[in-house]
Amino acid sequence: MGSPCEVLVESSHEQPAQAVASAVAACAWRIEAKFSRYRDDSAVARINRAGGETVEVDEETAKLLDFADHAWKMSDGKFDITSGVLRRAWTFDGRARVPSPDDVHALLPLVGWSRVTWQRPRLTLQPGMEIDFGGIGKEYAVDLALAAAVACTDAPVLVNFGGDLAATGPQRDGRAWRVGVEGVAGSHIPWTLELAGGALATSGDTYRFITDGTDRRPHILDPRSGEPVRGAPHSITVAAATCVEAGMWCTLAMLEGAGAEAFLAREGVRHWIQRK
């Protein structure tokens, strides 16, 4: 998952806690292996290597692709799992490196879910296109891991994969879980949320950004222009029933840039936004 993964089980007995830990770890490793774009043997790598050929995918991958398809439609094309190739031009490592418009434009033909043929269970990308499940995969893993934990125990459980988390409900004594959210660099400060059930996801990374000397731009790119979204908040945290939903709200709100607050307010989503 590229981040620390943890599970909290409120139990005084070791055996069920161990079972939960094993189930959650197995879930995390399985999803990591299957959907990581960094692993040559993953299902995602197989799709990205197809070079324009049609690939038949398994049921789980198909469900993720369906979800991505829905999200693309819902966002009028702003959320797009083919936008990752834009990273070839934009390197979000904090260095002052803004690519030339030509570099970005050269990549745009490789971006766009509309160029993809998705007819369950067959997927055809244009040669050179790639997909990745960033913004979905980790959140999906959290929801699955929590479901796996619930199958092992009645004890209260909280699953936290790198700040995206979900809980079965409150703790045993009825108190909510206390969740710290990292504050953004500069003026803001860390704060704490209480989670009595459901999921929390946070988007906007404190450390990953590029700067051209005057403007720090977070790593949200609009796939239609290839440019970073203007006015995006430094961090968005959303509470929803599932982590998949919470994560998608974060991503969609980020893509709204300066309109993130208005967007989430209009949708009636519980959210916390940090701007510098």
Place this chain on the structure above:
Amino acid sequence: MANDKRIGGALAAAACGLLGTASPVRAPAAEPATKSTDGLWDVDTAFLYYGESDGRVQDASLNAIAVRDFGDDRKLSLDLGIDTLTGASPSGATASDQPQTFTSPSGRGTYTTNAGEVPLDSSFHDTRFALNAGWSQPFARLYTFNAGLGVSTEFDYQHVGANLGLTRDFNQRNTTLNLAVAYGQDKVKPVGGVPMPFSSMGDVVDDDVTPPSRSGDSEDKKVLDVLLGVTQVLGRHTLLRLNYSYSDSSGYLTDPYKILSVVDPVTGEPLVRTPPPGVEGPGGVYLYEHRPDARKKQSVYGELRQDFSGKVLSLGYRYSTDDWEVDSHTLEGRFRFPVGESSYLEPHVRYYTQTAADFYRYSLADGAPLPEFASADARLADLDAYTVGVKYARQTTGGNEWSARLEWYRQTSKAPAQTLIGNQPGNVQMPDFDAVILQFGYHFSL
């Protein structure tokens, strides 16, 4: 996307399609902690009893610390303490095979110590009030700042102090550096006035007369403390803390109530004195002590905490040295382990040892030139102290916690051989004692 389009339902449906029945239905129920703790005070209250053996110092204290979180880790803390001391404390005079009579600190009366007993000044009683207020808040992503003010007052002593602290997290918050500075300004207003250094204990005087050899009503003292600390997470279960601290005291560091016996240079027996006819007064020669007016102290402290799946062991060591030549070592260990679902027990042991201050004297020899400084306060002699105790705490279903702590303390001291005169090596009596510490605590929110 169009401004009036709502997509919540579509997203929920899509998530349901993805997760299917794998996802138990869970209502989103996140709230900012600041909201639910708004208006909440976290309060720690404690009643403590400290009792020394043989009717010496007894201290009963009540303490309440209330912390209010205003959100975003901005915290106000208020700390109120009241304690009442009664009993007697060693005056510094040596024991004798004769009864000894002393003038009390006020100069208005006398008290007598039986033969063979360590002289204790029983006029020792006081009530102390203390109030501290502090504020702490993060001020940048990895910094936390705190500041505080404190006052305390008792009938012969006033203290005002201020402190400032800064912590900075590093290394993904696995390392915390802490810098703290505290400054205190104290005023001592001894009963009967400030005795002149090495002046003799005088005879009893009338109520409207100042006892002889007093330099004034009060004296001042300043203390500056600087602490530099680092806390390092060494693993999921191990924490290391290292502190360096520097303390600089200046001003009146003498204890205005402590005296030294003047003894026969050959036998080491206290001199015998007869007050003038018709006057009450000391039956020996006793000089008020005199300490240097500056003390610089440095110490290093290391503490290791290890979590053995719910059982927590912490081991600490402190070394301290100062320019009074008081060097000390402290070793301390605690082991906390759960008992049942909601209780824990925590045994505690501590050992402390120190070398004597270079001006410590058991007594002063008659006729010999006075040293520049001298004190017979046993707390400045070679000293060992042991503490053994246990704490039990239990969490209530409402999330509050009560605790009880019982400790036994023993302090033994020794006068360095070179400070003994005549026959004293064979019959030194140091004011050693045992003490019991009993504390009840209750932690709650309101």
